Amino acid sequence: MRVEGELPAIERGAVLVYRLFDIADEVDLKRAQSLVTAQRLPLARPRGTPIVLPNPPLALSLGVRSLHLAGRSFDAEISARAFDFGALSIRLRIPLTPETSWADAAAIVREAQVEETLTAVGREERSRLVDRLRPALAGAHESELFEDYVVLALERLAPAMQATALPLGAVARLLLGEPLEVKLAEAELAEATRHRSSYYGDDLCVAGWSTALVVEPSGDTDALEVLDFANAQLLELRYYDELLDGALDRLYADVAARRGRGASFLRNYAPVLHRAMALMLEIAEFVERVENAIKIIGDTYLARLYGSAVEVLRIPAWERSVTRKQALLQQVYDVLKSEVDASRTFWLELLVVFLIVVELLVALGGH
Numbered sequence: 207m208r209v210e211g212e213l214p215a216i217e218r219g220a221v222l223v224y225r226l227f228d229i230a231d232e233v234d235l236k237r238a239q240s241l242v243t244a245q246r247l248p249l250a251r252p253r254g255t256p257i258v259l260p261n262p263p264l265a266l267s268l269g270v271r272s273l274h275l276a277g278r279s280f281d282a283e284i285s286a287r288a289f290d291f292g293a294l295s296i297r298l299r300i301p302l303t304p305e306t307s308w309a310d311a312a313a314i315v316r317e318a319q320v321e322e323t324l325t326a327v328g329r330e331e332r333s334r335l336v337d338r339l340r341p342a343l344a345g346a347h348e349s350e351l352f353e354d355y356v357v358l359a360l361e362r363l364a365p366a367m368q369a370t371a372l373p374l375g376a377v378a379r380l381l382l383g384e385p386l387e388v389k390l391a392e393a394e395l396a397e398a399t400r401h402r403s404s405y406y407g408d409d410l411c412v413a414g415w416s417t418a419l420v421v422e423p424s425g426d427t428d429a430l431e432v433l434d435f436a437n438a439q440l441l442e443l444r445y446y447d448e449l450l451d452g453a454l455d456r457l458y459a460d461v462a463a464r465r466g467r468g469a470s471f472l473r474n475y476a477p478v479l480h481r482a483m484a485l486m487l488e489i490a491e492f493v494e495r496v497e498n499a500i501k502i503i504g505d506t507y508l509a510r511l512y513g514s515a516v517e518v519l520r521i522p523a524w525e526r527s528v529t530r531k532q533a534l535l536q537q538v539y540d541v542l543k544s545e546v547d548a549s550r551t552f553w554l555e556l557l558v559v560f561l562i563v564v565e566l567l568v569a570l571g572g573h
Contacts, residue, residue: 213308213376213386214367219360221311222430223282223298223318225328226353226437228445229336230292231345231488232495235264238288238342242266242335263295264288268331273300275321276313284327286335291495292345292445293438294335296328304364308376309386311358316383318356319416325354351448353441357430360421369410369421374399381414401514405507413515432508436515439496443524446492450531453485457538482539489532 238244244266268284280300287295300318302311318324329352340346358380363369378390378398390398402412410421411429420429460478516522 213373214363214365215308216302216306216311216360217304217362217364219302219306219311219358219362221300221302221314221318222357222359223300223324224295224353224355224357224434224437225298225325225332226293226295226355226434226441227328227332228292228349228351228441229294229332229339229346230343231347231492232292232343233264233288233290233339234342234344235261235288235290238264238339241342242338244288261290263290268296268335271298271327273298273324273327275300276310276317278314284331286331287434287438288335288339289435289438291438291442291492293441294332295434295438296331297434298324298327312376312380312386315356315358315380315417316385319354319383325352328352349445349448351441351445353437353444355416355418355433355437357418357420357433359430360419361423361425363421368407370404370407372410372421377402377412377419380419381412381417383417401518403507403511403514411511411514413511413518415518418515428508429511432512433515436512436519436521439516440519440521440524442492442496443521443528446489447524447527447531450485450489450528450535453481454531454534454538457482457535461538461542478542482535482542486532486535486539489528489535493528493532 242264244264264287266286266288268286270281271284273280273282283299283301285297285299287297289295300314302314336343336346336348360369374395375390376386378384378395379386379388381398382390382394384390398414399412401414402410404410408421408423410419411433412419413433418433420433422429457478
């Protein structure tokens with residue numbers, strides 16, 4: 207990619223605005239499919255490379271909505287993806303008119319990154335869809351957490367050019383939400399565009415923290431779906447990280463309150479142990495579902511793209527945070543269980559001594 211150069215216009219493309227929400231502990235996708243007009247979403251590259259989706263998400267269309275961005279009006283196509291691990295992705299597709307300049311497209315992307323009305327639209331669509339899917343939701347809940355992501359998805363440039371020939375500086379500014387006239391340091395240019403992948407030369411995917419550029423002349427959407435998967439996984443990790451924070455705080459407070467009761471027989475840690483065990487099982491099941499949500503076996507391009515998305519979204523750091531708090535929860539459970547077992551042993555031994563004394567007293571009384 208060139209560092210600087212003449213920017214092409216966009217002959218065919220769209221700005222895709224994602225808002226992802228956590229709606230339940232689990233979604234029964236088969237039952238959900240019977241409640242709405244939708245289809246399961248397989249991933250299949252034209253090359254036929256195996257991509258394993260143990261439980262493909264549910265894809266459905268939600269109609270069209272008028273939006274106003276960057277001084278223009280658009281009819282945005284709204285769709286959704288429901289994932290079995292409880293995430294719901296709302297996507298607003300804003301089509302770009304032919305000959306849209308790169309600067310205008312970048313302005314739309316920049317505004318979409320921060321526009322609160324788009325989040326409000328996402329929340330409205332989530333509420334409507336949750337009401338329709340409620341019978342298929344296990345542990346339905348409404349969390350304030352959400353993920354936002356914007357993708358500039360292009361199919362054709364004017365004049366036609368290889369995607370890898372796009373100026374590096376323009377791509378970096380797009381991902382960072384900076385105007386074209388901003389002068390970026392060379393190190394920042396390199397860092398912002400480090401996570402880029404190409405397969406044929408005329409396609410390109412550059413993943414950023416909140417924005418991505420995808421150039422795919424064939425119209426293939428697998429790169430978009432992989433990015434959606436990665437953001438859904440990030441959302442769920444953030445949700446369970448917050449859930450563990452609250453659960454640990456409550457456990458510590460509960461244990462402290464019981465320790466203040468003095469005598470061990472008054473403490474009754476059983477409810478605390480039950481809650482800790484239930485949460486550990488829930489977290490273990492969640493981690494397994496999220497980690498097994500997508501398996502890319504042989505497609506090096508998609509595997510590289512997914513790996514880049516995982517890295518740039520800092521998913522490993524969130525996984526480590528969840529794992530560390532899961533280990534803390536296990537430690538709390540083990541300590542409490544040891545105390546309960548020790549207390550139970552003490553009272554059993556005391557009971558045995560009491561029975562022996564009673565038996566001796568009865569024997570002596572008989573004489």
